[in-house]
Amino acid sequence: MRRPTRASKKANQGVDPVEKTPGLGGGNLPGTVELQEHSINIITMGDFAVDVEITSRRLLKCLLMLRQLRRLKVALISIAILLAISGVNFFHSNYVNKYSTASEKDLDVKVIDRVDPSADQNLRIHQDVTPERNEWVRQYRIREEPVSDDHVDIIIPWHCENNDWIKEIIPEISSMSTIVFLLKADPSDLSKPECSPDLSETSDIETFYIILPKKGPDIQSLFSFISNNYNNLATYTMFLPTDYPWEMSEESMTPSTAKNVSHAASINTAVPLALHSDVHSNMTFLPMMPDTNNEFIDHRTSILSGLIHTNLKIYDRVNAAYKHLFQSNAYSQEEYPYVPTIQFLVHRDEILNRPLNVWENIEDICLECYNFGTSMVFLIPNLFNPTEKMTQFIFWGILLRECN
Incomplete structure (x- = not known):
C-alpha cells in the first residue's frame, strides 16, 4: 500500500459522486471523501440511494412487525413460512450504491439507508427511500486492497476528545499503523468546534475520521469497522477505548495496573510487540488490561x-x-x-x-x-x-x- 505524502497539510474536502458539499468545519453534512494520498481523511455521509430487493424488504418489514407480537411461537412459525416461501435471508439484503459502476457492484459494494435518528421509527430500511432520508452511509473502506504484512489498524471510538497525543507516536510505529477514529454524530455535533479535527496539522501516521450514525453503543462501531473492511484487514486490528487505555509493560504484553497519560504509550509498546515479538507473534487474540497474579484479568473479571x-x-x-x-x-x-474497556488486538485470521x-x-x-x-x-x-x-x-x- 502506498504511504501518504506530505505534499499537502490539508485533507480533501468531501466530494460527492455528483456534486460537492460543505466541509466538516461548517457544521453541515460533509460529502464522501475521495481517498487520496493525504495523512488525514474524513469519510462521512453523502447522497446515496439504496436499491433493496423487494422481497427482502417485505420480509424485513414483516419481521419488524412480528417483533411487536408477544407470542414467540406465532413469530417463529411465521418467519419460518416466509423463509420457506422466499428462500431469502432477510437479515442479509443486498445494498447497492446507486452511483456504483458495474465493476463496483461485482465487488459487492454495500450501502445501507440510515435515516435521521430523530425521525427513525425503528424501521431501518424503508420502501420510500428518498435522498433526504438517506443520509447515513454504511459502506466505507479505509483501503482498496489488502495491506502488506507488519501492519496494525488502530480503531478508537471518538467523542470529540483532544487527539494531540497522535504526535507522540514514534516514527517506527507510524510506518506500520493506521489510526481510525469512529465518531457517532448528528449535524448538531458536527457544528461543535471540538468535533472538527484540525486538518492543518497532521502526524506522519495515516489517520481517518469516520462519521457514523448517532445510534447504538460504542461497541457497534467495532463491528461496523470489521464488516466494512473485512476483505482488506491489516495483520492485526487493535481496539482501544475512548478514555485512557491501560499501560503496557515494555517487557511483555502483560499490562500493569497504572493508566497511561495518553493512548500513544500503549500504541508505541503494543504494536511492535504484536508484530515482532517472538513470544506474541503467534498469538491471535491479545487482551490488554490490568493483570492479577501475572494472569490476564479477562479470566478473573x-x-x-x-x-x-x-x-x-x-x-x-x-x-x-x-x-x-x-x-x-x-x-x-x-x-x-470478558475484556474490560474493549481493549485488545486480534489477528485478521480470527476475524476471517x-x-x-x-x-x-x-x-x-x-x-x-x-x-x-x-x-x-x-x-x-x-x-x-x-x-x-x-x-x-x-x-x-x-x-x-x-x-x-
Whole structure:
C-alpha cells in the first residue's frame, strides 16, 4: 500500500459522486471523501440511494412487525413460512450504491439507508427511500486492497476528545499503523468546534475520521469497522477505548495496573510487540488490561449469576445473547470472562474465521437493540474463538423480539 505524502497539510474536502458539499468545519453534512494520498481523511455521509430487493424488504418489514407480537411461537412459525416461501435471508439484503459502476457492484459494494435518528421509527430500511432520508452511509473502506504484512489498524471510538497525543507516536510505529477514529454524530455535533479535527496539522501516521450514525453503543462501531473492511484487514486490528487505555509493560504484553497519560504509550509498546515479538507473534487474540497474579484479568473479571440484582440483570442479558448466538449443550454459563474497556488486538485470521454476514448481522442487531450491543462486550472472547460454533441466523431474530 502506498504511504501518504506530505505534499499537502490539508485533507480533501468531501466530494460527492455528483456534486460537492460543505466541509466538516461548517457544521453541515460533509460529502464522501475521495481517498487520496493525504495523512488525514474524513469519510462521512453523502447522497446515496439504496436499491433493496423487494422481497427482502417485505420480509424485513414483516419481521419488524412480528417483533411487536408477544407470542414467540406465532413469530417463529411465521418467519419460518416466509423463509420457506422466499428462500431469502432477510437479515442479509443486498445494498447497492446507486452511483456504483458495474465493476463496483461485482465487488459487492454495500450501502445501507440510515435515516435521521430523530425521525427513525425503528424501521431501518424503508420502501420510500428518498435522498433526504438517506443520509447515513454504511459502506466505507479505509483501503482498496489488502495491506502488506507488519501492519496494525488502530480503531478508537471518538467523542470529540483532544487527539494531540497522535504526535507522540514514534516514527517506527507510524510506518506500520493506521489510526481510525469512529465518531457517532448528528449535524448538531458536527457544528461543535471540538468535533472538527484540525486538518492543518497532521502526524506522519495515516489517520481517518469516520462519521457514523448517532445510534447504538460504542461497541457497534467495532463491528461496523470489521464488516466494512473485512476483505482488506491489516495483520492485526487493535481496539482501544475512548478514555485512557491501560499501560503496557515494555517487557511483555502483560499490562500493569497504572493508566497511561495518553493512548500513544500503549500504541508505541503494543504494536511492535504484536508484530515482532517472538513470544506474541503467534498469538491471535491479545487482551490488554490490568493483570492479577501475572494472569490476564479477562479470566478473573466476570459476570456471575449469583451477584447482586444489577449484575444479575446484566448476566441475564449476556446469557440470552449467548444462547441465541452460539451452539452449546448448556444454554447458560456460570460466568462469562470478558475484556474490560474493549481493549485488545486480534489477528485478521480470527476475524476471517467468521463469515462476513456474521459481523454484518451483529452490527445491525446492535443498532436495533442497544442492550444487545452492551451484552456483546462480555462475549468478545467467544466471537474471536473459532471453536465457538454459531447458530443459524433464524434464531437471531429472537434477540430483536426480546430486546428491552
